[in-house]
Amino acid sequence: MSITAERPKVGATPDPSHRRRGAIVEWLTTTDHKKLGVLYMCTAFFFFLVGGLLALGIRLELAEPGQQFFSSHTYAQMFTIHGTTMIFLFAAPFGLGLANYLVPLQIGAPDMAFPRLNALSYWLFAAGGLLIFLGFGASGGAAGAGWTGYAPLSEVRWTPGAGIDLWIIGLTLTSISGILTGLNLVTTVALLRAPGMTMWRLPVFTWDMLTTSVIILMAFPPVATALSLLLIDRRLGGHVYDAATGGDPILYQHLFWFLGHPEVYIVILPFFGVITEIIPVFSRKPLFGYFGFILATLAIAALSMTVWAHHMFTTGAVDNPFFSAMSMMIAVPTGVKFFNWIFTMWGGKISFKTPMLFAMGFLFNFLIGGVTGVILASPSIDFHVQDTYFLVSHFHYVMMGGAAFLVFAAIYFWFPKFTGIKLRESLGRLTFALMFVGFNLTFWPQFVVGLRGMPRRIVDYPSSLGYDTPNLVSSIGSGVLALGVLVFLIDLVVSLRRRVPAGGDPWGGYSLEWATSSPPPEHNFDRVPPIRSVRPTFDLRHPELADPGAGKEVSP
Amino acid sequence: MSVHARRVLSALVVAVGAALLSGCASSFGIPDGATEQGRDINDLWGRFFVASLIVGGITLALIVIAIVVFRRRRGDDALPRQSEGNVPLEIVYTAIPIAIVIVLWSLSMTTENRVLDVADDPDVSVHVEAFAWGWRFGYPQEGVELVSEPDTAGPQMVLPVGRTTRIRLTSDDVIHSFYVPDFLFKRDAVPGHVWEFDITPAETGVFEGTCAEFCGLNHAFMRFSVRVVEPAEYASWLRTAADAQAEQEATL
Numbered sequence: 155m156s157i158t159a160e161r162p163k164v165g166a167t168p169d170p171s172h173r174r175r176g177a178i179v180e181w182l183t184t185t186d187h188k189k190l191g192v193l194y195m196c197t198a199f200f201f202f203l204v205g206g207l208l209a210l211g212i213r214l215e216l217a218e219p220g221q222q223f224f225s226s227h228t229y230a231q232m233f234t235i236h237g238t239t240m241i242f243l244f245a246a247p248f249g250l251g252l253a254n255y256l257v258p259l260q261i262g263a264p265d266m267a268f269p270r271l272n273a274l275s276y277w278l279f280a281a282g283g284l285l286i287f288l289g290f291g292a293s294g295g296a297a298g299a300g301w302t303g304y305a306p307l308s309e310v311r312w313t314p315g316a317g318i319d320l321w322i323i324g325l326t327l328t329s330i331s332g333i334l335t336g337l338n339l340v341t342t343v344a345l346l347r348a349p350g351m352t353m354w355r356l357p358v359f360t361w362d363m364l365t366t367s368v369i370i371l372m373a374f375p376p377v378a379t380a381l382s383l384l385l386i387d388r389r390l391g392g393h394v395y396d397a398a399t400g401g402d403p404i405l406y407q408h409l410f411w412f413l414g415h416p417e418v419y420i421v422i423l424p425f426f427g428v429i430t431e432i433i434p435v436f437s438r439k440p441l442f443g444y445f446g447f448i449l450a451t452l453a454i455a456a457l458s459m460t461v462w463a464h465h466m467f468t469t470g471a472v473d474n475p476f477f478s479a480m481s482m483m484i485a486v487p488t489g490v491k492f493f494n495w496i497f498t499m500w501g502g503k504i505s506f507k508t509p510m511l512f513a514m515g516f517l518f519n520f521l522i523g524g525v526t527g528v529i530l531a532s533p534s535i536d537f538h539v540q541d542t543y544f545l546v547s548h549f550h551y552v553m554m555g556g557a558a559f560l561v562f563a564a565i566y567f568w569f570p571k572f573t574g575i576k577l578r579e580s581l582g583r584l585t586f587a588l589m590f591v592g593f594n595l596t597f598w599p600q601f602v603v604g605l606r607g608m609p610r611r612i613v614d615y616p617s618s619l620g621y622d623t624p625n626l627v628s629s630i631g632s633g634v635l636a637l638g639v640l641v642f643l644i645d646l647v648v649s650l651r652r653r654v655p656a657g658g659d660p661w662g663g664y665s666l667e668w669a670t671s672s673p674p675p676e677h678n679f680d681r682v683p684p685i686r687s688v689r690p691t692f693d694l695r696h697p698e699l700a701d702p703g704a705g706k707e708v709s710p
Numbered sequence: 711m712s713v714h715a716r717r718v719l720s721a722l723v724v725a726v727g728a729a730l731l732s733g734c735a736s737s738f739g740i741p742d743g744a745t746e747q748g749r750d751i752n753d754l755w756g757r758f759f760v761a762s763l764i765v766g767g768i769t770l771a772l773i774v775i776a777i778v779v780f781r782r783r784r785g786d787d788a789l790p791r792q793s794e795g796n797v798p799l800e801i802v803y804t805a806i807p808i809a810i811v812i813v814l815w816s817l818s819m820t821t822e823n824r825v826l827d828v829a830d831d832p833d834v835s836v837h838v839e840a841f842a843w844g845w846r847f848g849y850p851q852e853g854v855e856l857v858s859e860p861d862t863a864g865p866q867m868v869l870p871v872g873r874t875t876r877i878r879l880t881s882d883d884v885i886h887s888f889y890v891p892d893f894l895f896k897r898d899a900v901p902g903h904v905w906e907f908d909i910t911p912a913e914t915g916v917f918e919g920t921c922a923e924f925c926g927l928n929h930a931f932m933r934f935s936v937r938v939v940e941p942a943e944y945a946s947w948l949r950t951a952a953d954a955q956a957e958q959e960a961t962l
Contacts, residue, residue, distance in 0.1 A: 226927040300924050306901060307884040307926060312842075397902025403885060404900060437780070443795040446804075468887065468922075469898045470905040475819055482811045486804065493803040496772045503782035503790050517773050525762045528811075532818040534751050534825050535758060538740060538894040541887060541922040605739040607891025609922045612930035619918065699792065 185269035186676065187254050190276050192572060194251025195565075197280055198244050202558070203639070204287075205239035208232045210636055213596070217629035219617040229613040230298035231317070235286065237301025238321065241417065242328050243283045245557050249424030250275075250335050252564055253363040255572065257339060259667035259674060260357045262348025262682040267341040275334040282327030289317035297321035300611060302414065303384070305395035305406040310388040319388060322381045329378045329413075332420075336370035339363055348666075350685035357665040357688065358441060361448050362427030365455045369416050369423070372459060377413030380406060404471045411462035419458040421553065423451065425560035426491060429513045432567055433495050435661050436510040437502030444688060447494045450487035457484040467536040474533040481531035488524055492517075507661070508582030512563035515590045519555025523548060526601070544604025547597045555593050562589070562642065569649075570656030574672040581645035588638030595631025599624030664689040741892045744917055744938065746910040747825045748894040754821040755894075761814060825895075828908050832876035836867060840879075840886035840899035840921065843928035852952045864919075864934035868951075870944035871911045880904045887923035890936055896922050911938040 181189060211232050215223050224232065254272065258265055266272045289296030294315020299308040308318055343356070343364045356364075384406065386392035393399040395406045434441045441447060457480060463472040464481040495517065504510065526548040529535055539545060562585070570576050603624045608615060615621045659668040668691045670679050683694050693699070738759040743752040780790075837848035844858025847867045856865040869875050879888055881899035889896035892915075897905055921932035939947065 226930070230924075230927065304885055304924075307924070312884055312926060397900075402902060404903070437790075438782075439790055440792055440794045442793070443800050446795070446800045468896055469900060470907075471900070471903065474822060478818055479815050482815050483808075486807045486811060489807040490800075490804055492769060493800075496769075496776055497796075497799070499773075499776040499780055501790055501793065502776075502780050503786060503788075504777065504780055505782045514773075514777065518770070521766055521769055521773075525766045528814065529755075529758050529762060532754065532758060532814065534754050534818055534821045537825065537896055538751060538755070538891070540896065541889075602739060607741070607889070607920075609889065609920055611924040614930045616918075616933075696789070699789070 185273045187266045191255025198248035201243035208236035213629040213632040221614045231296045245421040260360045263346035275331045278331035282324040285324035289320040292316040329374045336367035339367040358430040359427035362423045366423045373413045373416035380409035411465045415462040416458045428560045428564045439502040442497040450490040453487040467533040468540045509563045509567035511586040516559045523551030542604040543600040547600035570660045575653045576656045577649045585642040592635030599628040664692045744892045751894040829874045833873035834875040838879045841882040843932040845934045854951045867936045870941040886921045889922035890919040892917040
């Protein structure tokens with residue numbers, strides 16, 4: 155710690171261009187968890203914007219029946235890279251970036267356990283994302299077999315171009331990156347907690363990141379395996395998934411979804427942590443049922459490893475009753491969390507700042523995502539709605555209306571901590587309103603067309619089947635949603651131009667990151683406050699309420 | 711819970727209940743189901759839909775009440791009571807979802823068992839082969855085969871109403887999915903595997919079908935249809951089709 159504190163000041167060099175180069179080199183070579191966290195989040199958000207543009211292209215093509223704008227070949231690349239980007243390059247890495255920044259702060263540590271490994275994780279992720287997009291320059295274009303990359307369609311006989319190879323290698327690199335970050339986070343939480351920070355005093359975000367890391371360690375190796383076997387099939391003459399030569403395409407689906415479903419929880423659990431930091435602070439109460447909440451998180455982690463084949467109910471090759479039971483059961487701990495959030499607000503004094511608005515929007519959207527999730531866990535109903543827009547809408551209610559809304563909540567909540575300046579509350583409200591209306595306008599009609607039987611991943615649809623009007627409404631909604639994101643970008647620019655200092659604790663926060671300056675010093679804390687409960691910063695502000703007996707075990 | 715909150719809550723529960731009862735007769739957005747199996751699935755969907763409305767409605771009502779009743783009033787800076795939980799309440803809100811899940815799962819399984827049940831002696835047997843990008847429908851006993859031709863709406867399978875049809879499904883190349891929205895049923899066609907299932911058309915008419923699993927460039931255009939007719943009409947169609955096919959083969 156003291157070594158980093160004595161680092162010579164960059165401002166000592168007189169030449170300004172030299173100084174700029176120094177700053178760039180410092181960002182490129184940094185092992186500081188905060189800088190890496192910012193790099194992670196900025197890169198992930200950049201991918202969100204690119205993935206969003208691809209989505210707008212998809213909605214443009216589907217606004218009316220007939221093929222107006224894109225060839226089937228281009229369209230396939232668009233939805234494949236849109237899905238891959240949003241899942242693997244945006245939602246999951248943003249959560250990991252947030253964890254990079256926050257977990258050491260929340261446990262009172264100076265950095266992650268393995269800072270250089272941490273930098274390697276980031277650069278593997280960035281390189282993986284770049285490789286996937288390089289596919290657009292390859293002959294035959296980028297990967298176009300869907301984000302799931304089902305064999306045998308992704309085999310070289312059906313998709314010969316190099317795009318899929320780059321996609322495989324890129325995803326494998328991001329998987330390795332995820333595994334290394336997972337290892338790093340588990341070690342950090344296990345070993346670097348400040349004195350007094352017992353496991354039952356860990357902030358919920360840190361608990362959820364710890365759990366997420368464990369899921370990553372269980373789920374990412376199989377997908378790296380699935381993809382490596384696919385690469386062997388494609389380039390080294392393997393026959394793992396090729397039915398014509400004794401392989402089995404169903405095996406690919408098992409291996410892929412053995413990651414693919416836990417991946418949903420890898421995406422969403424960090425943001426369950428985010429909202430559980432936000433709701434108590436803006437309700438001015440502690441979390442209702444902390445212990446039950448953590449148990450529910452652990453139950454979700456355990457159950458998440460037993461539900462993968464609900465993606466395969468219509469293959470006819472899996473034990474539907476078992477996977478149906480497990481998939482429905484996972485709604486129970488998720489429901490418990492909902493009640494934790496509701497009863498935290500109950501009896502509180504809620505103030506509706508922008509982070510809280512996004513959290514409220516999440517509760518509404520995720521409720522719909524969760525309820526339709528239980529419906530999709532019934533195999534017989536899946537026989538109708540699997541692979542239709544009903545499913546597409548469901549997972550967007552979970553991923554976009556759920557996780558991505560909380561990405562914005564997290565940005566509005568912690569941006570003052572990251573930068574020391576505030577975002578504009580008025581522009582924040584406008585962003586939320588446009589995104590909330592736009593999102594629901596985009597995806598509600600997709601439930602309707604899905605129930606009528608419109609399959610996903612089609613570039614065109616006949617005009618006789620009642621798909622026209624809902625698709626047009628959905629496309630208009632996507633424009634409103636995009637406008638909301640645009641207002642957010644304007645907010646960023648305005649706030650960074652005309653700076654309003656935030657101070658160390660602009661919201662009246664509970665966990666340790668609010669007890670240090672904004673942005674925190676390089677070694678995070680000049681002094682870690684005593685940790686006597688799950689809300690050390692709150693205790694600091696309200697010594698009259700702090701439990702007098704709770705701090706005894708920390709005295710030296 | 712304040713008296714005020716309790717009153718709002720009970721009003722909302724009554725409103726949601728009334729909305730549910732008035733909507734029970736419809737299909738809630740999905741086709742009615744033109745096969746016996748499809749009608750079974752339609753019933754199940756109705757039950758899930760109502761259950762979802764009740765559970766989702768109550769949860770949403772709790773959220774809205776919390777937001778409205780417990781918003782911070784201007785100038786109120788006092789801390790609310792710092793309650794950290796309530797174990798009996800936590801047990802209740804864990805136990806109730808478990809009970810709901812057990813009921814929904816049991817309903818699902820009884821329906822699935824009926825839907826996937828295969829007859830010992832089906833009346834009609836059709837072999838379906840999916841390929842990139844079309845369908846081959848074979849009536850093996852009669853030697854009739856219908857195949858997709860380029861730039862058409864796809865082949866039309868003809869089935870008798872009220873009779874059990876055994877579909878034998880496979881794929882020549884990549885994974886496809888045999889999907890008729892009006893039957894509320896799809897099954898993936900997987901190379902190297904042959905799946906068998908029964909459908910029993912319950913009404914006559916023409917029903918659109920499509921491939922539901924992305925299978926490459928012309929996936930969106932890999933369509934077909936099923937025409938369900940009276941058994942007598944089916945028999946004559948089949949005779950005509952068999953004769954035409956025999957004639958065609960003879961000329962080749």
